Amino acid sequence: MTKKRQFETEAIRNQIPRSGFSEHTSAMYVTSSFVFDDAEDMRASFAEEKEKNIYSRYSNPNNTEFIDKVVAMEGAESGYAFASGMAAIFSTFGALLSSGDHILSARSVFGSTHALFTKFLPRWGIETTYFNINEAENLESLIQPNTKILYAETPTNPGLEVIDLEFLGAICKKHKILLVIDNCFATPYLQQPIKYGADLVVHSATKLMDGQGRVLGGITVGKAELIREIYLFARNTGPSLSPFNSWILSKSLETLSVRVDRHCENALEVAEYLEKHKQVNGVRYPFLKSHPQYDIAVKQMKKGGNIVAFEVKGGIEGGRKFLDKLQMCSLSANLGDTRTIVTHPASSTHSKLSVEERNIVGITDGLIRVSVGLENISDIVEDLSQALNN
Known part of the structure; x- marks a missing residue:
C-alpha cells in the first residue's frame, strides 16, 4: 500500500x-x-x-x-x-x-x-x-x-x-x-x-x-x-x-504552506506589538491568549492566520486618520496578499450597515483589519507604528 x-x-x-x-x-x-x-x-x-x-x-x-x-x-x-x-x-x-x-x-x-x-x-x-x-x-x-x-x-x-x-x-x-x-x-x-x-x-x-x-x-x-x-x-x-x-x-x-507559515509568524508579531500600544483599545487575533475563543482556536487551527483586527482610538475619524498616515501598507478591500493590506470596515466595506448592525457583529467605529503580508516584519511594524504615533 x-x-x-x-x-x-x-x-x-x-x-x-x-x-x-x-x-x-x-x-x-x-x-x-x-x-x-x-x-x-x-x-x-x-x-x-x-x-x-x-x-x-x-x-x-x-x-x-x-x-x-x-x-x-x-x-x-x-x-x-x-x-x-x-x-x-x-x-x-x-x-x-x-x-x-x-x-x-x-x-x-x-x-x-x-x-x-x-x-x-x-x-x-x-x-x-x-x-x-x-x-x-x-x-x-x-x-x-x-x-x-x-x-x-x-x-x-x-x-x-x-x-x-x-x-x-x-x-x-x-x-x-x-x-x-x-x-x-x-x-x-x-x-x-x-x-x-x-x-x-x-x-x-x-x-x-x-x-x-x-x-x-x-x-x-x-x-x-x-x-x-x-x-x-x-x-x-x-x-x-x-x-x-x-x-x-x-x-x-504549491507554496501555500510556506507562505501561510510566514503570514502567521508576521501576524502574531503584529498582534503582540499592537496589544501593548497606548493608541490601541484592544486586539483580536486567534492565537493571542487574550482572544475570547483562544482555546477553541488552538484546538482546531494549526496557527492563527494572517488577519489581525484592532480598535484604534478616535472612532471613525481615528480609523480614517490612521489609514491616511500609512506609508507602505496598501489600502484595499482584498486580503491574503503578499503585501500587507489595511481596511477600516466602518467607513468602507461595512459602511452600508447601521451602527447597530455593525456593533452586533463586532465592527466598532475604530476597528481596523490588517491582512499581514510577507514583507520583513520590522518594516510592517514600523509603518503601523508611525501611523499610530504621528
Missing part, C-alpha cells in the same frame, strides 16, 4: 498527466471545447458513461488539477471550482436549497453573503435566521423543521471570532442538517472543517490560495453526492472557473 503523501507534497506533486511534450509543470489548456474520436465516443461522453472533457464550462484539465489538490488538502471526496468565492457560495446554496427551506447562519458573515441571505434568497422563498457566536448555547432552539443548512465562517470577517467546529458538527449530525463552512481565512493548511463534521467547505481562492492578488476564484469541496448536485447546477448556470485562473491557483497552492 502506498504511503499517504503529506500536505506540502500533495500540493506540489498532485498534477494532471503530462502531454506528449513531457513538460515538467502542468500545461495550460486554454480551450473552450474538446474533440471526440467518433460518434460513439461523443455519445458515451455526453451520456456520462465515461469520464471525458466535453466543454470547459463543465470541466477542464486545469480545473481538475486545482480541484484535486484542494480536495486532497481538505480531506474531501469531490469538488467544483468557480469564477469567484461568491459564485461558489451562491451555487452551493442554489444547488441544494428549494423554496420553503431555511438556513441557520452565524451572524458574522461576509457582506455579500449577508446580502445573498437577506435580499436575494428570500425572492425564492428561502429564509435565513442568524445566531450570535457568543450565544452558541441557544443554537439548537433556532433550528426549524425546514432547516436544511447550518452555515458559518471561522475565523469570521472582520471580527475574527472563532466557532467551535466540533460543536457545530455534533449539532448538525443530531438534527440531520448540512454543515457548510467558509474556510477562507484559515485555508486547508491551518484547518480542515471536514474532520469536525462539515459536509461542505467553501473558499474564496482569490485570497490566500492565490496569495498574490492576481486572479479571482472560488471552490466548494465535500461529500461527493452533494458536489454532484452543485456540479449539475453550475454546469447549467455557468459560473465555472477559467482554465487560466485554475492554472494560476494550482501553481499558487
Whole structure:
C-alpha cells in the first residue's frame, strides 16, 4: 500500500498527466471545447458513461488539477471550482436549497453573503435566521423543521471570532442538517472543517490560495453526492472557473504552506506589538491568549492566520486618520496578499450597515483589519507604528 503523501507534497506533486511534450509543470489548456474520436465516443461522453472533457464550462484539465489538490488538502471526496468565492457560495446554496427551506447562519458573515441571505434568497422563498457566536448555547432552539443548512465562517470577517467546529458538527449530525463552512481565512493548511463534521467547505481562492492578488476564484469541496448536485447546477448556470485562473491557483497552492507559515509568524508579531500600544483599545487575533475563543482556536487551527483586527482610538475619524498616515501598507478591500493590506470596515466595506448592525457583529467605529503580508516584519511594524504615533 502506498504511503499517504503529506500536505506540502500533495500540493506540489498532485498534477494532471503530462502531454506528449513531457513538460515538467502542468500545461495550460486554454480551450473552450474538446474533440471526440467518433460518434460513439461523443455519445458515451455526453451520456456520462465515461469520464471525458466535453466543454470547459463543465470541466477542464486545469480545473481538475486545482480541484484535486484542494480536495486532497481538505480531506474531501469531490469538488467544483468557480469564477469567484461568491459564485461558489451562491451555487452551493442554489444547488441544494428549494423554496420553503431555511438556513441557520452565524451572524458574522461576509457582506455579500449577508446580502445573498437577506435580499436575494428570500425572492425564492428561502429564509435565513442568524445566531450570535457568543450565544452558541441557544443554537439548537433556532433550528426549524425546514432547516436544511447550518452555515458559518471561522475565523469570521472582520471580527475574527472563532466557532467551535466540533460543536457545530455534533449539532448538525443530531438534527440531520448540512454543515457548510467558509474556510477562507484559515485555508486547508491551518484547518480542515471536514474532520469536525462539515459536509461542505467553501473558499474564496482569490485570497490566500492565490496569495498574490492576481486572479479571482472560488471552490466548494465535500461529500461527493452533494458536489454532484452543485456540479449539475453550475454546469447549467455557468459560473465555472477559467482554465487560466485554475492554472494560476494550482501553481499558487504549491507554496501555500510556506507562505501561510510566514503570514502567521508576521501576524502574531503584529498582534503582540499592537496589544501593548497606548493608541490601541484592544486586539483580536486567534492565537493571542487574550482572544475570547483562544482555546477553541488552538484546538482546531494549526496557527492563527494572517488577519489581525484592532480598535484604534478616535472612532471613525481615528480609523480614517490612521489609514491616511500609512506609508507602505496598501489600502484595499482584498486580503491574503503578499503585501500587507489595511481596511477600516466602518467607513468602507461595512459602511452600508447601521451602527447597530455593525456593533452586533463586532465592527466598532475604530476597528481596523490588517491582512499581514510577507514583507520583513520590522518594516510592517514600523509603518503601523508611525501611523499610530504621528
